[in-house]
Amino acid sequence: MxxxxxxxxxxxxxxxxxxxxxxxxxxxxxxxxxxxxxxxxxxxxxxxxxKEQLLNELYKHLLISGTLSLLPSIQHLPLKKQFFVIWSNVLKFRVSNSCEVIFMHQFRYSSFVSEETSNLDKQFLNFIKDLLDQGKEELIIKNMDNCLLVPLLYGYANTLARQMAIDKVVLTDAIIEQSFHVCWDAIKS
Amino acid sequence: MxxxxxxxxxxxxxxxxxxxxxxxxxxxxxxxxxxxxxxxxxxxxxxxxxKEQLLNELYKHLLISGTLSLLPSIQHLPLKKQFFVIWSNVLKFRVSNSCEVIFMHQFRYSSFVSEETSNLDKQFLNFIKDLLDQGKEELIIKNMDNCLLVPLLYGYANTLARQMAIDKVVLTDAIIEQSFHVCWDAIKS
Amino acid sequence: MxxxxxxxxxxxxxxxxxxxxxxxxxxxxxxxxxxxxxxxxxxxxxxxxxKEQLLNELYKHLLISGTLSLLPSIQHLPLKKQFFVIWSNVLKFRVSNSCEVIFMHQFRYSSFVSEETSNLDKQFLNFIKDLLDQGKEELIIKNMDNCLLVPLLYGYANTLARQMAIDKVVLTDAIIEQSFHVCWDAIKS
Amino acid sequence: MxxxxxxxxxxxxxxxxxxxxxxxxxxxxxxxxxxxxxxxxxxxxxxxxxKEQLLNELYKHLLISGTLSLLPSIQHLPLKKQFFVIWSNVLKFRVSNSCEVIFMHQFRYSSFVSEETSNLDKQFLNFIKDLLDQGKEELIIKNMDNCLLVPLLYGYANTLARQMAIDKVVLTDAIIEQSFHVCWDAIKS
DNA sequence: TATGAATGAGCCTTCATTCAT
DNA sequence: CATGAATGAAGGCTCATTCAT
The missing domain is CATH 1.10.10.60 (Homeodomain-like)
Known part of the structure; x- marks a missing residue:
């Protein structure tokens, strides 16, 4: 490019x-x-x-601007707060960018995904994993293999955002808080 | 002949x-x-x-044999037990049928899905919704809009099963129980 | 067969x-x-x-039963009368067998027609040509190359019959006589 | 570019x-x-x-360039002369375009013909019908239903042209005049 | 750099014909 | 004789990519 x-x-x-x-x-x-x-x-x-490169570049662009870009700035916050900020931002971005979310969703499981893109996806997952590990040390997060916890956060966020995009739901603070509450209960110790 | x-x-x-x-x-x-x-x-x-019909029939077949077929037999059980049986069965089916899960996952968001298949999918979701509503009345489940709870169960199950299929994880009772524990904490009141 | x-x-x-x-x-x-x-x-x-043989057999069957079969029996009649009988019979057969006419029409110009069928078609044409030649000798028919006269009879009969089959016209004596009148005026000396 | x-x-x-x-x-x-x-x-x-559109466009193109295009310019001529010009032109076009005539002939009765093409065909027929009606008023043309007269002109022209295309006949003025003579005798009063 | 006509491999589907029962 | 499931060559059409302008 x-x-x-x-x-x-x-x-x-x-x-x-x-x-x-x-x-x-x-x-x-x-x-x-x-x-x-x-x-x-x-x-x-x-x-x-x-075509493959175009789609991968687009996906990377959206992943970075919608998720990865906001990660570095919050590392000083307490853990639960960090989770909340990420959750809140991810949700906000996705709801206000429904076309983008639909694209990402369709692309993510297509045969276009390149090795490189797949790795970028893992970057975000690793950040989450680190956060979870940290939480386990602080005895805040369930002491459980990450491969059981991550799919919950990842799957919930994607499915919820996609459903809201389809249903054209307006995202309120109440929805953010409630959905985070559900998430947190799932992973908290 | x-x-x-x-x-x-x-x-x-x-x-x-x-x-x-x-x-x-x-x-x-x-x-x-x-x-x-x-x-x-x-x-x-x-x-x-x-081709469209072939794929839809296959999906329906897998959905029915892997999920829908076991729903009727458990309606007499207490609520949490029902959730556990469903969760356990869904997971078992998916892990021991990894090719099938990958197919279902790719098909579900493809342009091949027919109206009829889409409705069958909703049948399962409705069953879960009814279960959640019943749980809310019994004050066991969080009193929250179903559209916030269902994506968690649905997204978690799909993502977890897919990940395990890719990683070729062997499903143990511990994994079933732990993942159910996560789920239940998320939705319980 | x-x-x-x-x-x-x-x-x-x-x-x-x-x-x-x-x-x-x-x-x-x-x-x-x-x-x-x-x-x-x-x-x-x-x-x-x-398939080719089936269609050719069918065409031959229809050609013989609808046209050729009635030719031999009229050779003793005066010329104009012979033409009239043929014309009348061809028209009657075709109008009362509209499906057959449509088949014959579509088949005749298709790529299925075999050499043999094509020759059978010519048999009928030759009979007509002989009749025309005879008429020329008797100074009843225009002294003109047969390749100018035959297409008129052939084309008119086919087109008229086909149109009547499509329009579901009921064949009256008046129509037979009028159309023959047109024909005869065309070829008569 | x-x-x-x-x-x-x-x-x-x-x-x-x-x-x-x-x-x-x-x-x-x-x-x-x-x-x-x-x-x-x-x-x-x-x-x-x-493919359907290609064939229809080609047919329309041939119909217009070979027949319809010359109709408007002759309306001032006396009736018989008009018929002769049309006849002469139709024949000339067809004989010097034998491949085209064979195509038109095969296409006309195929399943490719669109509504639109069919209507274009009728335009030409209507022109001929109007001419015939005018001739009846002038007492030049047989006072007979058009559906008996048109198939003669139409069927004769098509069959004659097709036969000449197949036999590779060279069209002379004599042939034009003789065939027109046949035609005219058929329809004249 | 920008254009969009041209390319051609490959896809879904049809259907005359065969053959095991 | 009769059956109809099975075959596989070909047809219409799409679309990522190229290239002459």
């Missing part, structure tokens, strides 16, 4: 997420993206090597 | 699940299924009208 | 003409014929070697 | 008519057209939405 024109890349990204949420990943074609982005089919190949 | 062979549908189903878990749904072609099932391409169309 | 069961051959012929007039020759499949004739697909191949 | 080539449609049309006259409509495949036209299979779909 050449960084020749950032606006164009964004236009392509927006067209891709919108189309995916409208038609589904399986009906997403390069020419439909080009059409939606009001450019020629070949132009896409100036910015991306292939 | 060659008798219409009932095993053939099963052969097709097995070939389909195996191929999906090997290559992914997007690379699953009718001719690859035929090849894997050691029959001609056209034979598939004797048993199914289309 | 084995002559094992004449009833069956007729059943097959009827199914074929009906289906062709309902769906068109291009949608006529061997299995649809079998289904309509209430027999198995393979049974058709006991009576006919191939 | 490669400019969308207007000749390409003509190349496709020529390939299609040639192939149809060589192999018949039923053996006409999109890939055979592409091969004959020396382009890729997919290119056909840049210019036409489907």
């Amino acid at each position: 050449r960084v020749k024109d950032d606006t164009k890349v964004n236009t392509i990204f927006e067209a891709t997420t919108k189309l995916t949420s409208e038609l589904g990943l399986s009906r997403l074609t390069m020419s439909s993206i080009a059409k939606k982005a009001k450019m020629a089919c070949g132009t896409l190949y100036i910015y991306f090597d292939s | 060659r008798v219409k062979d009932d095993t053939k549908v099963n052969t097709i189903f097995e070939a389909t699940t195996k191929l999906t878990s090997e290559l992914g749904l997007s690379r699953l072609t009718m001719s690859s299924i035929a090849k894997k099932a050691k029959m001609a391409c056209g034979t598939l169309y004797i048993y199914f009208d289309s | 084995r002559v094992k069961d004449d009833t069956k051959v007729n059943t097959i012929f009827e199914a074929t003409t009906k289906l062709t007039s309902e769906l068109g020759l291009s949608r006529l499949t061997m299995s649809s014929i079998a289904k309509k004739a209430k027999m198995a697909c393979g049974t058709l191949y006991i009576y006919f070697d191939s | 490669r400019v969308k080539d207007d000749t390409k449609v003509n190349t496709i049309f020529e390939a299609t008519t040639k192939l149809t006259s060589e192999l018949g409509l039923s053996r006409l495949t999109m890939s055979s057209i592409a091969k004959k036209a020396k382009m890729a299979c997919g290119t056909l779909y840049i210019y036409f939405d489907s």
